[in-house]
Amino acid sequence: MKKIIISTLLTILFWACSNKTKYSYSVTVSAPEEYPVEVHEGWLMDDQKKFICSMPKAGNEGGGWEYDGSKAGQGGSRIPYHLNLTYVAYAEKKFYTVDADLPVDKILEEFNKGFDVEADHKVDGEYPLVHDTYNTFTIGAAPGGVIVIWLSAGHHRVEICRLQAKEVFVDVNDFYQNADDENQQQFFDSWFKIAVPEATQEEIKEQGIPFGLWDNYREKFNYRFVLNPYDEEDELTGYYNINFNGESELTDDVKRANEYKLNSIPYDANLYFKKYFTEIFFNDKEMLEVFNTLKSKHPDKPIDIIITPTFMYNDMKVSVKCEDEEIPLKKYKVEGVWGG
Incomplete structure (x- = not known):
């Protein structure tokens, strides 16, 4: 009887641990290296429409579509239900915004599923596999308003969903405090030259931006x-x-x-x-x-x-x-x- 009770308790404990609804994570924003973006404002909300965190404002983000963006102290532990993000796409000379619900079931499924990694200590002379899960919530922004969200940790990264942002007007003076002597077009033109790699500038002039590539x-x-x-x-x-x-x-x-x-x-x-x-x-x-x-x-x-x-x-x-x-x-x- 004692063994049955212990077994039952262990089963309940395992079920509770593998069906958590809170996970600690950092929030980052990323973009393709050739097509950098920068956050204007944004936030995540939970199922009660309560604020979780702001979008990280860490300057230009263009470290690569395959990598997380800069960590700037933003994150949470409650599962995000809603995303709001407004950002500037320097190569396109546009502001975009996305305001959308998130696939909560998918997020929870991937957090719960996690992955196996080698432990950081040996057992009987070997590094055993231990279960771990994701710790970073990344919003990727690609040309055309393509938004893709991933969960990642270490060498593991999984796509959660694809969203569509739409073009929006943001007064450059609300975005950039030193823009008083620039109008909208001057701001876009100057930052196109500063933020976008020269080789990409030439490709855009000759061939245009390859819209649709990131969906491919x-x-x-x-x-x-x-x-x-x-x-x-x-x-x-x-x-x-x-x-x-x-x-x-x-x-x-x-x-x-x-x-x-x-x-x-x-x-x-x-x-x-x-x-x-x-x-x-x-x-x-x-x-x-x-x-x-x-x-x-x-x-x-x-x-x-x-x-x-x-x-x-x-x-x-x-x-x-x-x-x-x-x-x-x-x-x-x-x-x-x-x-x-």
Whole structure:
């Protein structure tokens, strides 16, 4: 009877811990490196329409779509139900605003699900896996008013939802305290030159802004990485993968590392083998073209990204294969191969 009571109490405790409704998190705002934004004002509210925190005002945010923005002391522990954010998009010379409810069930699901990571201490000579969860709530702003929200922590990042911001007028004097001697257009023109990288300025003048690209990044394909070793003894043992849609995942489980999974195209893949590991950066346009070509010609068939080491693992050749069709990639970059 005593064992039954203890077992029941442990079950109740586990259920309570895995179905929490409060999680501590920081709030950040991010943007693609080429298309920086800056927060004007905004906040998160809970289910009682009570204020949780303001949006962080940390200056220009353009650290990359795949990364969290600057932490500026904003955050909370109550699950956010509503987002309000107004920001300036320097490359577009516009202010945008988004005022929307959030998918609370999805947020809670991902917080509760979390992920497994290695503990920071050894048990019986090894680092055991322990359960952890997300600690950062990031709002990403891309051209065209595209808003994507992620939860992240360490090497793990998951998309929560996609929202649409709309253009709004904000008097530059309300946004920028030193703008008294500038009108709206002068403000936009000067900060376009200051905040937007020169190479991007030229691309915008010649080709315009690639609206829709960040929604294309969100398309998912059923694929995996496959090692093609020359000695037939090596294998993929794990990976840390950052995708163009902003999601990322770390696994050191051999079985999971070799399974197909629905993911967006990879941006940065750290691939671990028995003795070596490599880091490969991919080109977004090439990957979208190759993956969409194979998907249209081989509907519902899984795709392999094949990694073939050269002699003595000095370099890596990469191709993408679906059924009997294999396409060599040309625009990837092997950052390095280490180990041995």
